[in-house]
Amino acid sequence: MASVQLNSIGKTYPGGTRAVDSCTLDIHDGEFLVLVGPSGCGKSTLLRMIAGLETVTDGTIGIDGTVVNTTAPKHRDIAMVFQNYALYPHMTVRKNMAFALKLRKIPRSERDARVERVAEQLGIAELLDRKPAAMSGGQQQRVALGRAIVREPKVFLFDEPLSNLDAKLRTQMRAELKSLHQRVGTTSIYVTHDQEEAMTLGDRVVVMHEGRIQQVGPPMEVYQRPANRFVATFIGAPMMNTVDGKLESHDGRTTFACGDLRIPIDHADGDGAVTLGIRPEHLVLADDGPIELTVDVSEPLGDATDVTGRCGDIPLIARLRRIAPPQPGTTLRLTVEPGAAHCFEHTSGSRRD
Ligand SMILES: Nc1ncnc2c1ncn2[C@@H]1O[C@H](COP(=O)(O)OP(=O)(O)OP(=O)(O)O)[C@@H](O)[C@H]1O
Numbered sequence: 001m002a003s004v005q006l007n008s009i010g011k012t013y014p015g016g017t018r019a020v021d022s023c024t025l026d027i028h029d030g031e032f033l034v035l036v037g038p039s040g041c042g043k044s045t046l047l048r049m050i051a052g053l054e055t056v057t058d059g060t061i062g063i064d065g066t067v068v069n070t071t072a073p074k075h076r077d078i079a080m081v082f083q084n085y086a087l088y089p090h091m092t093v094r095k096n097m098a099f100a101l102k103l104r105k106i107p108r109s110e111r112d113a114r115v116e117r118v119a120e121q122l123g124i125a126e127l128l129d130r131k132p133a134a135m136s137g138g139q140q141q142r143v144a145l146g147r148a149i150v151r152e153p154k155v156f157l158f159d160e161p162l163s164n165l166d167a168k169l170r171t172q173m174r175a176e177l178k179s180l181h182q183r184v185g186t187t188s189i190y191v192t193h194d195q196e197e198a199m200t201l202g203d204r205v206v207v208m209h210e211g212r213i214q215q216v217g218p219p220m221e222v223y224q225r226p227a228n229r230f231v232a233t234f235i236g237a238p239m240m241n242t243v244d245g246k247l248e249s250h251d252g253r254t255t256f257a258c259g260d261l262r263i264p265i266d267h268a269d270g271d272g273a274v275t276l277g278i279r280p281e282h283l284v285l286a287d288d289g290p291i292e293l294t295v296d297v298s299e300p301l302g303d304a305t306d307v308t309g310r311c312g313d314i315p316l317i318a319r320l321r322r323i324a325p326p327q328p329g330t331t332l333r334l335t336v337e338p339g340a341a342h343c344f345e346h347t348s349g350s351r352r353d
């Protein structure tokens with residue numbers, strides 16, 4: 001196993017696109033780190049630089065403290081799993097899995113033993129003599145995973161490995177990946193644009209936007225204390241509500257004001273333009289609540305109902321528990337759970353408290 005150090009890493013592609021900018025990060029030995037962000041934010045580029053498949057424009061990449069910027073991919077002892085599996089179509093599963101071991105001149109008996117052990121772990125032992133074309137997407141993805149695991153690399157890199165699978169299989173494979181990491185413990189860097197996958201898999205989550213790291217932390221910390229407006233709205237579904245307005249402090253009490261809407265804020269002070277962030281699950285029914293929501297759409301989920309509506313002309317979404325789905329056109333009185341509102345600087349978007 002190994003630690004990975006990214007020191008002010010940058011990447012400018014030949015056409016001039018600045019895909020990754022000043023990324024500094026220490027990935028701990030044995031950690032499962034997830035890089036998450038919208039399409040085009042530079043996740044794959046960063047991963048490919050760690051693998052050695054893409055040159056580094058500035059900064060250094062270290063593995064266990066040794067700079068590897070110019071080390072060839074095959075000498076980095078890293079295994080990468082891609083979204084499109086990239087299996088050799090003319091080889092059986094057994095040969096696909098053993099291929100890298102053969103290249104490294106590992107004796108046949110050990111190759112066979114490792115392949116069979118990993119195939120057993122991944123539940124694909126009965127597929128060893130099939131070719132990729134004769135398998136489902138989920139089975140092919142297991143083989144791709146198996147091919148990486150048999151190599152016993154220092155680091156695993158995953159680039160959206162589950163995104164070709166249907167929703168149910170994705171959730172199942174996600175849990176299997178997590179359990180595999182708990183058993184094997186190999187340092188892993190996992191790229192996804194799916195914030196739910198990031199939250200559920202990562203020991204730590206790195207949120208990226210436009211080539212830059214926005215926040216690094218354990219999933220719950222990123223969820224509960226997003227560092228800026230971008231992270232706040234990217235992590236969490238349905239998306240956090242944001243309302244532009246201003247803070248007003250009188251007699252030691254702070255209120256957020258936007259038109260007629262006034263919400264007491266119990267953990268921020270000062271004045272000035274801010275964006276208030278409220279997660280849908282932190283809006284709750286209250287007879288004397290400050291928010292009057294006119295319902296546009298109700299979406300029952302079973303254990304809760306997502307209610308989309310307007311307070312004046314401010315669009316809001318609330319995830320309400322234990323109520324019958326309200327009819328369009330009805331009004332609900334809501335309040336924000338104590339301490340649950342987030343304040344961001346209006347211009348920079350940085351968290352205020
Ligand atoms: N080979 C390339 N040449 C030029 N520009 C590239 C190249 N590869 C990627 N880019 C650009 O670099 C930026 C980052 O791309 P990258 O593939 O790293 O994003 P990503 O976060 O992985 O996105 P996605 O979620 O869509 O896979 C994008 O603007 C992309 O168009």
Ligand SMILES: [Mg+2]
Nearest residue numbers: 043044045159
């Ligand atoms: Mg990508």
